[in-house]
Amino acid sequence: MRAQPANRISRKGLKVWRLYGIIQTSILTLLAIGIGVLVYIFEWPTWIYLIEVGVIVLFAYFIIALFPKIRWMRWRYEVRESEIELQHGLFIVKRTLIPMVRVQHVDTSQGPILRKYGLAEISISTAATVHTIPALVMGEADDMRNRISVLARVAEDDV
Amino acid sequence: MSEHKRYKLHWITAILEMVKTLKEAILPLVVLLFANGWRGSGNAPWYVEYWTFIVFGVLIIFLLISGIIKWVRFVYWFEDDELRIESGLFVKKKRYIPFDRIQSLDYTEGIFHRPFGLVKVKVETAGSSSSKQAEGELTAISKEAAKRVEIELAEAKKRKRNNVVIDEEEHMLEEGFIPQGHHEETPILTNIFTMTNKDLLILATTSGGIGVILSGVAIFASQFGDLIPYEWMYEEISAFIKFGVLIVAIAVFFGVLGVWLLSVAMTFLSNFNFNVTLGEEDIVITRGLLEKKRATVPLKRIQSIVVVENPLRKLFGYASVTIHSAGGGISDSSKINLFPLVKRKMVERYLLEVFPDMHVDEPANKLTVRGKPFYYRIDFLWMVPVIGALIYFFFPYGLFSLAIIPVIMALGMWQHRSAAFDISGNQLTMRFRGISLQTAYMMRKRIQSMEMKQSYFHRRKGVATIVASVKSGMGTYHATVQHMEVEKAEEIFDWYEKDRVPSAKQVTGNPVTE
Numbered sequence: 001m002r003a004q005p006a007n008r009i010s011r012k013g014l015k016v017w018r019l020y021g022i023i024q025t026s027i028l029t030l031l032a033i034g035i036g037v038l039v040y041i042f043e044w045p046t047w048i049y050l051i052e053v054g055v056i057v058l059f060a061y062f063i064i065a066l067f068p069k070i071r072w073m074r075w076r077y078e079v080r081e082s083e084i085e086l087q088h089g090l091f092i093v094k095r096t097l098i099p100m101v102r103v104q105h106v107d108t109s110q111g112p113i114l115r116k117y118g119l120a121e122i123s124i125s126t127a128a129t130v131h132t133i134p135a136l137v138m139g140e141a142d143d144m145r146n147r148i149s150v151l152a153r154v155a156e157d158d159v
Numbered sequence: 160m161s162e163h164k165r166y167k168l169h170w171i172t173a174i175l176e177m178v179k180t181l182k183e184a185i186l187p188l189v190v191l192l193f194a195n196g197w198r199g200s201g202n203a204p205w206y207v208e209y210w211t212f213i214v215f216g217v218l219i220i221f222l223l224i225s226g227i228i229k230w231v232r233f234v235y236w237f238e239d240d241e242l243r244i245e246s247g248l249f250v251k252k253k254r255y256i257p258f259d260r261i262q263s264l265d266y267t268e269g270i271f272h273r274p275f276g277l278v279k280v281k282v283e284t285a286g287s288s289s290s291k292q293a294e295g296e297l298t299a300i301s302k303e304a305a306k307r308v309e310i311e312l313a314e315a316k317k318r319k320r321n322n323v324v325i326d327e328e329e330h331m332l333e334e335g336f337i338p339q340g341h342h343e344e345t346p347i348l349t350n351i352f353t354m355t356n357k358d359l360l361i362l363a364t365t366s367g368g369i370g371v372i373l374s375g376v377a378i379f380a381s382q383f384g385d386l387i388p389y390e391w392m393y394e395e396i397s398a399f400i401k402f403g404v405l406i407v408a409i410a411v412f413f414g415v416l417g418v419w420l421l422s423v424a425m426t427f428l429s430n431f432n433f434n435v436t437l438g439e440e441d442i443v444i445t446r447g448l449l450e451k452k453r454a455t456v457p458l459k460r461i462q463s464i465v466v467v468e469n470p471l472r473k474l475f476g477y478a479s480v481t482i483h484s485a486g487g488g489i490s491d492s493s494k495i496n497l498f499p500l501v502k503r504k505m506v507e508r509y510l511l512e513v514f515p516d517m518h519v520d521e522p523a524n525k526l527t528v529r530g531k532p533f534y535y536r537i538d539f540l541w542m543v544p545v546i547g548a549l550i551y552f553f554f555p556y557g558l559f560s561l562a563i564i565p566v567i568m569a570l571g572m573w574q575h576r577s578a579a580f581d582i583s584g585n586q587l588t589m590r591f592r593g594i595s596l597q598t599a600y601m602m603r604k605r606i607q608s609m610e611m612k613q614s615y616f617h618r619r620k621g622v623a624t625i626v627a628s629v630k631s632g633m634g635t636y637h638a639t640v641q642h643m644e645v646e647k648a649e650e651i652f653d654w655y656e657k658d659r660v661p662s663a664k665q666v667t668g669n670p671v672t673e
């Protein structure tokens with residue numbers, strides 16, 4: 001059995017995902033309220049309210065509590081001298097191996113929420129694929145980007 | 160140094176440009192014409208009645224003029240080992256393409272080119288990853304001019320090679336499909352593969368025919384409601400009903416036949432005289448009857464080779480071979496048909512002629528029974544509700560849908576039985592089946608990344624899916640062997656990991672402390 005990659009992403013990443021979950025849940029709630037108003041106006045059957053509440057509660061549980069937790073527990077990465085290994089996935093665990101020599105460029109990016117938490121995501125591009133590590137502490141992300149680009153520079157450009 | 164000689168394109172360029180723009184604009188124009196065309200009531204002045212035609216005419220004249228301007232302003236010349244192109248009236252565009260950046264020259268002879276002995280030359284470069292079109296395009300030049308471009312290119316490359324011969328030696332990688340120095344020894348073109356007319360006919364009749372037929376049937380089926388004259392049928396006697404149905408059936412048959420013949424004809428025309436020759440450093444593919452095409456694929460840029468065995472063609476003992484190249488849209492897609500149709504028995508021999516170092520043996524590692532249930536189990540997820548609904552809504556006849564279960568299961572088992580892989584030196588061979596059997600041959604250094612996927616159920620059974628991603632034109636080609644034993648999957652992973660000096664030294668990040 002292969003050992004798992006060594007590093008976890010920042011714990012603050014979990015918070016950010018929960019925040020995303022809360023935002024999505026509130027959008028869903030707004031929609032549900034809209035439907036609720038329609039139900040009230042047109043006097044549709046009242047069990048629709050129950051379904052709505054049930055859906056929102058389940059959705060909230062999954063998307064705020066459960067999924068970010070699993071996702072965070074799964075997310076591992078490791079940058080070695082000659083390759084990058086990632087592991088992620090919710091139901092299906094995906095392990096990706098990217099040799100350093102295949103790396104073409106590395107980007108870091110940061111949206112407003114990530115910035116608030118001092119996080120950044122890093123995208124590693126090969127000639128054919130792009131791989132993203134979603135939440136790293138900003139300094140670490142910048143550091144990693146620089147290191148990968150140094151390590152990858154040794155590669156010959158022969159795609 | 161004196162002024163370099165500047166060349167112009169042939170005047171037919173003006174017309175070609177016009178036709179090209181017209182082709183793009185034809186659909187809205189036709190709609191416009193049909194919407195407004197024949198509504199003349201007779202009492203309006205002529206310019207009102209025919210305004211769409213006037214618009215049409217003005218547009219054509221305008222396009223012709225702009226085509227002429229394009230042709231007049233377009234010049235190209237060779238300077239400092241570069242192909243230089245200058246064009247544009249108000250906005251002057253200058254494009255300098257260094258010769259050593261040019262990957263290949265592709266020629267197309269359309270029906271407008273043929274009478275004048277002209278060709279269209281597309282210049283493909285390595286860096287054209289952002290734009291879809293070729294870097295440089297000479298719409299119509301004479302064959303001598305095309306030859307001149309080729310000679311200039313060859314000379315520039317030779318000069319370059321002499322300068323950096325040591326560099327080049329280093330650059331030749333140990334693990335390519337091509338052995339070192341191979342190109343030095345075979346300076347002339349060797350003919351590898353020519354498709355006979357008989358093969359071409361088989362290709363045309365079996366190519367995508369089923370898809371076209373099915374879509375044709377679908378179109379007709381959707382028209383059925385209008386085609387069957389129900390009201391009229393109810394009023395007439397039953398003999399006429401039969402007659403009506405017969406007519407519809409015949410119409411459908413001929414319609415489908417027509418579409419199919421059309422597709423046969425198109426395949427026949429575009430693949431006529433299909434020929435593959437091997438040059439020093441590239442493969443040259445020529446094909447086409449009305450529109451002659453000549454594409455060059457540099458051997459260095461080939462990322463993977465895939466042998467596709469369609470069950471229908473397999474019946475006749477045929478297979479096809481496609482290659483994935485990193486070039487920017489060499490043909491219409493990133494996938495290039497190297498041998499569109501070839502006797503299965505001959506595939507290995509032809510491939511070895513082009514890629515002498517390739518391991519073309521059948522992949523030996525089959526899957527064990529461990530992963531077998533995964534090949535059909537997941538299908539029940541969608542089959543059960545669909546079949547349930549069919550049985551419920553169309554009670555007696557819906558039961559027929561149960562027959563799909565053994566079919567799907569059989570397909571799954573077939574896929575399981577077909578799946579295989581092999582590692583030989585630096586080459587990975589993966590074989591997998593959708594309906595057609597695909598055998599992908601990939602060099603390690605061409606695999607951009609590799610992924611191993613495991614669901615919860617996979618983990619319980621010790622099974623994993625492995626995906627190798629290879630660059631293909633602008634996109635990615637994924638070779639996938641599903642549900643294989645996890646040890647084997649890890650074996651492939653380990654093989655891939657040993658790309659460089661294996662050193663598990665930690666470079667960055669904070670290790671998990673649990």
